[in-house]
Amino acid sequence: MITASTVRNEAFESWLSQVNQACGRFDARALDTDFYGELAEFRSGAINLSVVDMAHVHLYRTSKDVSTSSDGHYYAVFQMRGSSQLEQGDNRAQLGCGDIALIDASRPSDMIYNDDCRQLSLILPRQVVERGSHFNAVNCATRIAASSPLAAMANKLVLDTRQQEGLDMQESEAVLDALASLLLPGISARDCGADAHERQFRKIIAFIDAHLSDEELCPELIAREVGISVRGLYRMFSKRGLVVAQYIKHRRLDFCAENLRRADVEQKLSALCYAWGFSDSSYFSSAFKSRFGVSPGAYRKRYSQI
Structure with missing residues (x-):
């Protein structure tokens, strides 16, 4: 007798393989013998999204999945049909048609789809x-x-984006920035009483x-210059899901990327690396x-061809 917990037919395995290829490492279990799933990918410039049809399935990402993956992005989940239940950390969201949520790929998560549903999953770089x-x-x-008005605009933008196959990198990155600007105001964890x-x-x-150009920039220097304890500095960043040293590295890399996108700036990569506070060009290349x-x-090269 086949039970819901042991249904692992070829269609299921094929669908899960597609999910892992398009979205990163996940595991899943069928909740019923009536499981079905389909996935269609769309890529244009920096846009990387998938439209997933599914029913009667539990999709999840464990600590082990996270630890063996280099995914550091977020998924913007757009519920296009049916309903789903998403869980991450202490938060749980029941999504209906038109609702949106974010999932952090660097943390375990749970998603349950009982009935026929369709989701659009867009990868948002961290x-x-x-x-x-x-x-x-x-x-x-x-x-x-x-x-909500912002959700309505975000839904329209992401659906319109699916029709634009010829976006270049600058155009597609502008779309991602616009979507983040629409989605994040309602779910950013701001403490209004902590001015x-x-x-x-x-x-x-x-x-x-x-x-950023100072190689000596470090948590101890920052704490001393702004008048805060090192522990207090770490705590302030931790509340925002950030790590001080990682934040510094990422800001340096972001400014390096901005320089590389500018056609009017011709600079050797090693000079760029040192100009933004990196002391090792090999480490810089790897981190970038x-x-x-x-x-x-x-x-x-990608931007010089635009």
């Missing part, structure tokens, strides 16, 4: 989310209601940006590829 949330923590698995702390955080961010998916040279 740096796009960080910029859009102004470095506040993001409440993942939190429902953005279809009835003094927010001002201090802004002061810290400004100090970091002003000293980890953040942007390609080497600095390939990234520059």
Whole structure:
């Protein structure tokens, strides 16, 4: 006798393989013998999205899946038909048609689809989310209601984007920034009563940006210059889901990428690396590829062809 927990037919395995290829490492189990699933990918420039049809399936990402994956992005989940239940950390969202939520690929997550449903899953690079949330923590698995004006605009934009196959990198990155700007205001974890702390955080961010070219920039230096304990500095970043050293590295890489996108700036990669506070060109190249998916040279070439 075949039970719901042991249904692993070829169609199921094929669908799960497609999910893993398009979205990163997930596992799944069929909830019923009536399971079905289909997936269609769309890519254009920096846009990477999948439309997934499914029913009677539990899709999940464990700590082991996360630890063996280099995925550091977010998924913007658009519910196009039916309903689903998303869970991450302490948050749980029930999505209906038109609702939207974010899932952090660097953390375990659970998604349940009982009935016939369709979801559009868009990969949002972490740096796009960080910029859009102004470095506040993001409440993942939190429902953005279809009835909200920003959700309506985001749904229209992502559906229109599917019709644009010829987007170049600058155009497609502008779309990602626009989507992040629409989605994040409602789910950024801001503490409205912490104005003094927010001002201090802004002061810290400004100090970091002003000293990115300094190789000596470190948590101890920042804490001393802005008048805060190192522990307090770590705590302030941790509340926003950030790590001080990682934030500094990412800001340096983002500014390097900005320079590489500018056709009017001709600079050797090693000089660019040192100009933004990196002391090792090999480490810089490795870190850049980890953040942007390609080497600095390939990234520059991509934009020089526009």
